Amino acid sequence: MSRLVSIPKPTLERLPIYYRVLLQCREAGIKYVSSGDLGLRTGFDNAQVRKDLNHIWSGGRPGLGYEVDRLAGCLAEFLGLHNHTDAVLVGAGRLGAALVGYPGFASYGFEIVAVFDNDPEKTSRSLCGRPIMPMSRCADLIERLRIKMGIITVPAESAQAVADILVGAGVKAIWSFAPTKLEVPKDVLVRSEDLAVGLATLSYYIKEQEMQHEQTN
Amino acid sequence: MSRLVSIPKPTLERLPIYYRVLLQCREAGIKYVSSGDLGLRTGFDNAQVRKDLNHIWSGGRPGLGYEVDRLAGCLAEFLGLHNHTDAVLVGAGRLGAALVGYPGFASYGFEIVAVFDNDPEKTSRSLCGRPIMPMSRCADLIERLRIKMGIITVPAESAQAVADILVGAGVKAIWSFAPTKLEVPKDVLVRSEDLAVGLATLSYYIKEQEMQHEQTN
DNA sequence: TAGATTGTTAATCGATTAACAATC
């Protein structure tokens, strides 16, 4: 039956942040951190920190805190950061280029092994040393290399078609930057990074600030 | 006293998604949508949709639904998408380039009017028609143009220093892509888009899937 | 021992979902 002790989603999203801070601590030669320290460095409540960390490790020492090295190790293990995972990227535009060149990738165990795009003008060029291939070769490559992860950086209109091809070829996790809802079978995970959501949030905040300003004057 | 009827954060983050779907409906010539329709197209519960929309407009017509045109208008109004806002971007790397070229920007009322970078090699070049200027000129330009929004696409190590300069010059909202916590006065809003969080989430999911696979075999 | 900090339980808070009378 495996571990069905599934972790709350908000907790899962905070774990990478603890991990980042722990790496910084290690860099700085710090051996132990308390939940209070971690709270200060992440902006989370200290009780929150303890609760989150207890989901993955109960090795904290009262009066002392958490051993930086071991906690970082547990987090990396838990998140699967040591597992190497190959990925393909579809959409060789500016955002695609940024992701291919993103150094964080490697440190999270991911490697973009192939880039696809349907624009013939692009398929003659290459991206960070990777040839840009036409979509016609995508499914075949995914199947042969048994690739499980796909990154979508095409415009919204073509995103669903791309997702269908990826899923059809065996991809199980999609990281999408296209502002649209993707329909996929339920054993496939889609994570949408929607920049427009962030922009709209900021726009709202700025509008509110300006309105308050006007009232003060 | 203004409107202290502040909107729940999860709701605020869903509004741009409704807005996007409404624009698509309008494009398709659809005049009315029900909360059920919107739920299907966004993936949210229909009761959720009604509750969210009632925060900004109670003009839905029982038996008929919401008038696409007017609802879209209310959303745009509420989110401040019609208000033009100038912004500066700091960090002319690949991600910076992707954002400067991002078409979504304009449709949310934002315009990147200046790009800064401290690498002398970059300051000779330009980005999508905008000259890349050295940081030494940043504060002055922000003050003169009374710019309220800054976008940070520099490495984590330099992000805090950049934020300090922006805030010192009068910026009130920061959109940061640097994986680090920024300390700012409490009247300044920081929105962090942390790609590492997304990556780690996906990594965890893929690890889980593989573990279950191993057990099945 | 005294001080600090853990892991965990209980209390609070807020968000989602269900239900339904009102109304087009």
Next chain:
DNA sequence: TAGATTGTTAATCGATTAACAATC
């Protein structure tokens, strides 16, 4: 009128915060 769908209240669910005995 009959069918559909709203706005809203009440019920449920889940996450955050507070508190504290246990322990280094």
